[in-house]
Amino acid sequence: MIDIRKVHKTYNRGKANQVDAVRGVDLKIGEQEFLVIVGSNGSGKTTLLNLVAGSVLPSSGTIHIEGNDVTKLADYRRSEWIARVFQNPLSGTAPDLSILDNFRLAAIRTKPKGLSIGISDKFKKQVKDKISTLGMGLENKTEQLMGTLSGGQRQALTLLMSVMDTCKILLLDEPTAALDPRSADIVMKTADRLIADFKLTAILVTHNLKDAFNYGNRIIQMGEGEILNDLKGADKSALKQSDLFDWFG
Numbered sequence: 001m002i003d004i005r006k007v008h009k010t011y012n013r014g015k016a017n018q019v020d021a022v023r024g025v026d027l028k029i030g031e032q033e034f035l036v037i038v039g040s041n042g043s044g045k046t047t048l049l050n051l052v053a054g055s056v057l058p059s060s061g062t063i064h065i066e067g068n069d070v071t072k073l074a075d076y077r078r079s080e081w082i083a084r085v086f087q088n089p090l091s092g093t094a095p096d097l098s099i100l101d102n103f104r105l106a107a108i109r110t111k112p113k114g115l116s117i118g119i120s121d122k123f124k125k126q127v128k129d130k131i132s133t134l135g136m137g138l139e140n141k142t143e144q145l146m147g148t149l150s151g152g153q154r155q156a157l158t159l160l161m162s163v164m165d166t167c168k169i170l171l172l173d174e175p176t177a178a179l180d181p182r183s184a185d186i187v188m189k190t191a192d193r194l195i196a197d198f199k200l201t202a203i204l205v206t207h208n209l210k211d212a213f214n215y216g217n218r219i220i221q222m223g224e225g226e227i228l229n230d231l232k233g234a235d236k237s238a239l240k241q242s243d244l245f246d247w248f249g
């Protein structure tokens, strides 16, 4: 699904503040794999996620998605495959539009320019049904402006919107870092359910070792731009929470 080959990313090459953020990473992520990335601050996790998203381009190496060479493709040209949820709940939604209008925009994200989707009763019902699965009582507030909701409510809705369209890859960049524990729990459970329901390939960057332990079917640890540990399937399931803490020992 995603094939990262010998990828390096150097920021500020040749300057005093040069940083080798990602150093020769080789990583193949299979279809429907849910990969969790952990690692200490500055270890290159977000850079690796940005390289997959296309918001950062590699200094060398190649990236393929479903066999297509996307190494030099900008992020907006990868949107047919990729949806992304950021740490900041404000970044995924339009605050001055209603919940319903935000969902309408999400539904036409990758459609040809000029195509419009009116808000039919059928569309409204679809959106309400989806929102009711969150168990946050937001299905009766679809006319409310997105900007008036809490961070947790917005983040949960951002997740739902990200799968309104035909994306295959979901990138989650510390999606719960700014949330209280209850909202964080709802957002992670929603992400997990959507990833399974829509058979998505997913990458989660997190500092929360409990989430890293509970979610995903593969985990890698990054350190100084390299992959230090990589456990899949049964090996990930056999991992104990204390082992994970030991990685950071």
Ligand SMILES: Nc1ncnc2c1ncn2[C@@H]1O[C@H](COP(=O)(O)OP(=O)(O)OP(=O)(O)O)[C@@H](O)[C@H]1O
Binding pocket: 011, 012, 019, 020, 021, 039, 040, 041, 042, 043, 044, 045, 046, 047, 048
């Ligand atoms: N745009 C940039 N320009 C210059 N240096 C950068 C840039 N983005 C990241 N870096 C540097 O690259 C290194 C890796 O950063 P990155 O954000 O990928 O790490 P991270 O593991 O996600 O860190 P954190 O856990 O703190 O979010 C760091 O030394 C960082 O300062």
